[in-house]
Amino acid sequence: MLGVLQGKNPVDDLGGWLKRPADLDILIDAIEDGGLKQRNKAMVILAQQHGIPRRTISRLLHITPKTVTAYCRVYSIYGCERLMEGFYRRVKKSDDDLRQNTLFAVLHAPPSAYGFNVDVHGPILRLRYRFRKTSS
Numbered sequence: 001m002l003g004v005l006q007g008k009n010p011v012d013d014l015g016g017w018l019k020r021p022a023d024l025d026i027l028i029d030a031i032e033d034g035g036l037k038q039r040n041k042a043m044v045i046l047a048q049q050h051g052i053p054r055r056t057i058s059r060l061l062h063i064t065p066k067t068v069t070a071y072c073r074v075y076s077i078y079g080c081e082r083l084m085e086g087f088y089r090r091v092k093k094s095d096d097d098l099r100q101n102t103l104f105a106v107l108h109a110p111p112s113a114y115g116f117n118v119d120v121h122g123p124i125l126r127l128r129y130r131f132r133k134t135s136s
Contacts, residue, residue, distance in 0.1 A: 023045075026042075026084060040063055041071050043061055045072070
């Protein structure tokens, strides 16, 4: 499995391990082009279908056995598409135009527009100076 993850072993002959051979293309894309979480999901499914124990899979991929069990359960119930895309459509905060425009406006406005750089220390320093003057 480590050879597959590192790209040393070909992944084309792994289709015989899967109950659903059509999922092989999705898993290969996840291994080759996906992020760490997508690669881990694909490797968990391939290793589990090959008969590797879940504890060994979790040690190899440095994830918890509970995560391996969850990935296997989702794959067996819903299939590969649902495993790879997740259950909820998550919108990134960085994709929100209103948030981007507001942040851009705040960062490019002068600090005094939001109450910063106001002379806060002046009155405090004057009180200290008066207190020193009267106590001596």
